[in-house]
Amino acid sequence: MTRIAVVLMLAVALAGCAQDGKQGDKATPAAQAQSAPASTAKIEWPRVAAPRIDQNRAFQYVKELCAMGPRPVGSAAHKKMEDYIVSHLQGAQIEDDRFVQEAPQGKYPLRNIVAKFPGTKDGVIVLGSHYDTKMIPGFVGANDGASSTALLLAIGDQLRANMKNGKRDGLSVWLAFFDGEEAFGANIDDADGLYGSKRLAAKWKQDGSASKIKAFMLADMIGDKDLDLLSDTNSTPWLLELITAAAEPLGNQSHFFTSQRGGIIDDHIAFKDIGVPVVDLIDFEYGYQNAFWHTTEDTPDKLSAKSLGVVGDTMLQAVWMLDAR
Numbered sequence: 001m002t003r004i005a006v007v008l009m010l011a012v013a014l015a016g017c018a019q020d021g022k023q024g025d026k027a028t029p030a031a032q033a034q035s036a037p038a039s040t041a042k043i044e045w046p047r048v049a050a051p052r053i054d055q056n057r058a059f060q061y062v063k064e065l066c067a068m069g070p071r072p073v074g075s076a077a078h079k080k081m082e083d084y085i086v087s088h089l090q091g092a093q094i095e096d097d098r099f100v101q102e103a104p105q106g107k108y109p110l111r112n113i114v115a116k117f118p119g120t121k122d123g124v125i126v127l128g129s130h131y132d133t134k135m136i137p138g139f140v141g142a143n144d145g146a147s148s149t150a151l152l153l154a155i156g157d158q159l160r161a162n163m164k165n166g167k168r169d170g171l172s173v174w175l176a177f178f179d180g181e182e183a184f185g186a187n188i189d190d191a192d193g194l195y196g197s198k199r200l201a202a203k204w205k206q207d208g209s210a211s212k213i214k215a216f217m218l219a220d221m222i223g224d225k226d227l228d229l230l231s232d233t234n235s236t237p238w239l240l241e242l243i244t245a246a247a248e249p250l251g252n253q254s255h256f257f258t259s260q261r262g263g264i265i266d267d268h269i270a271f272k273d274i275g276v277p278v279v280d281l282i283d284f285e286y287g288y289q290n291a292f293w294h295t296t297e298d299t300p301d302k303l304s305a306k307s308l309g310v311v312g313d314t315m316l317q318a319v320w321m322l323d324a325r
């Protein structure tokens with residue numbers, strides 16, 4: 001992951017101290033005020049009972065991914081993880097996209113993996129996560145890479161369990177596993193990072209898939225024991241509202257959108273840019289002042305199965321609510 005862009009970001013960058021994620025602390029009151037979701041014209045969401053994920057199994061997936069070691073682009077462990085992901089998605093239709101990415105630092109082999117669960121209704125919900133880990137020696141990315149990847153696999157388990165005659169009773173759901181989210185240089189900027197999502201958004205715009213997407217929900221860094229998901233000003237207001245409405249019947253509200261740090265730059269932006277409604281579910285306070293982020297301290301002991309359950313259950317609830325609209 002990722003960086004936070006706020007009103008003052010340019011000034012901060014020019015001052016030579018732009019460090020991913022740190023700019024958010026400088027969010028102005030004006031930026032914070034803009035980020036509040038619209039409270040007028042509240043949408044009436046249907047009441048539905050969605051399945052819950054198996055949070056312990058999700059946490060087990062996190063541990064198994066981390067046990068592979070660091071999984072940066074091009075590594076043997078990354079390849080092992082690709083096989084692991086695909087092997088856990090049986091029953092879904094796999095859209096596999098391997099490509100060579102030109103980056104400022106050279107050429108890299110990347111692979112987006114999309115698992116499609118077809119539905120009886122027209123329209124698609126995309127749930128996304130990046131699965132690559134930052135190229136830092138000894139960095140296993142338990143929260144940053146593994147948590148959201150494991151979450152999508154656990155969500156896939158529930159989607160598969162609730163299919164009838166090969167279809168969901170509702171919208172199609174596509175699980176998108178993005179490669180190359182992390183910058184090869186120090187930080188994500190316009191020229192480096194978010195490669196997989198940019199590639200997939202362009203592809204889906206070109207082939208017409210993008211016009212079918214009702215909602216794109218991204219998960220990133222969602223395993224922290226101390227779970228506090230940001231209200232991101234780059235997310236679509238009605239989708240923030242949907243997630244809030246989905247969290248309520250589950251008693252999960254306290255983990256969602258209580259803090260605001262401006263606009264998050266993450267894999268949702270490429271889809272926002274082509275007109276898709278997006279929401280980024282991200283906790284960007286990982287350890288005191290984000291101390292564990294992009295360090296070898298990002299290990300499974302900082303995570304909890306409960307946090308994975310909070311996010312996974314809420315996302316499933318949101319999917320079921322969209323199905324019923």
Ligand SMILES: [Zn+2]
Binds near residue numbers: 002144182294
């Ligand atoms: Zn990262």
